[in-house]
Amino acid sequence: MAKGGKRVQVPRSDAAKYLAKAREFITNAQVALDAGRADAALLDAVHAGMSACDTVTVTVAEVRSSDSEHLRAADLLEELGSESDAAAAHARQLRLLVSKKNLVEYEARRINLREAREGVERATRLVAWAADIFIRSGR
Numbered sequence: 609m610a611k612g613g614k615r616v617q618v619p620r621s622d623a624a625k626y627l628a629k630a631r632e633f634i635t636n637a638q639v640a641l642d643a644g645r646a647d648a649a650l651l652d653a654v655h656a657g658m659s660a661c662d663t664v665t666v667t668v669a670e671v672r673s674s675d676s677e678h679l680r681a682a683d684l685l686e687e688l689g690s691e692s693d694a695a696a697a698h699a700r701q702l703r704l705l706v707s708k709k710n711l712v713e714y715e716a717r718r719i720n721l722r723e724a725r726e727g728v729e730r731a732t733r734l735v736a737w738a739a740d741i742f743i744r745s746g747r
Contacts, residue, residue: 613680615671623666627742630659630735637728646724650712653724653731657705660731660738661685664698667738667745678706698737701730 633656640649661681662672669688673681682702689695705727712719 613673613675613677613683615684616674618662618666618670618672620666620670623663623742623745626659626662626666626672627735627739630656630663630738633659634728634731634735637731641721641724641728644721646719646721647712649724650708650719650727653727654705654709654712656731657702657734660734661698661702663738664688664695664741667742678709679703682706694737698734701734705730705734 633652637649637652637656640646640652658678658681661684665672665681665684665688671684671688673684675681682699685702686696686699689699708719708723708727711717
């Protein structure tokens with residue numbers, strides 16, 4: 609299997625739906641952060657980052673990761689943008705977000721506000737970048 613893992617073909621027209629999800633998740637993340645709900649903020653930030661990634665890969669190549677290992681989405685992003693420093697940087701940001709997913713969802717330890725803030729900031733950058741890619745594509 610390719611480094612990018614399992615993938616599915618997705619019509620480019622669906623990129624707008626992934627961007628809408630990314631924007632909704634990042635809005636919820638910020639609201640949760642402002643309310644001091646660190647776990648909810650970080651989990652929504654992770655989901656925003658994943659939807660932002662899907663926005664970019666669908667916009668660029670009509671494909672998204674369907675692998676159960678969420679880090680494969682970052683691999684796919686990096687692969688599709690192999691000539692782009694921005695893609696590599698955003699793939700790193702997504703990996704950092706995804707690395708917190710199991711912690712926030714399944715472990716007993718609570719996320720602190722600093723961790724949540726960092727995650728929301730990362731996801732915000734990813735969503736803004738995805739929106740820029742989407743807009744520049746003329747969709």
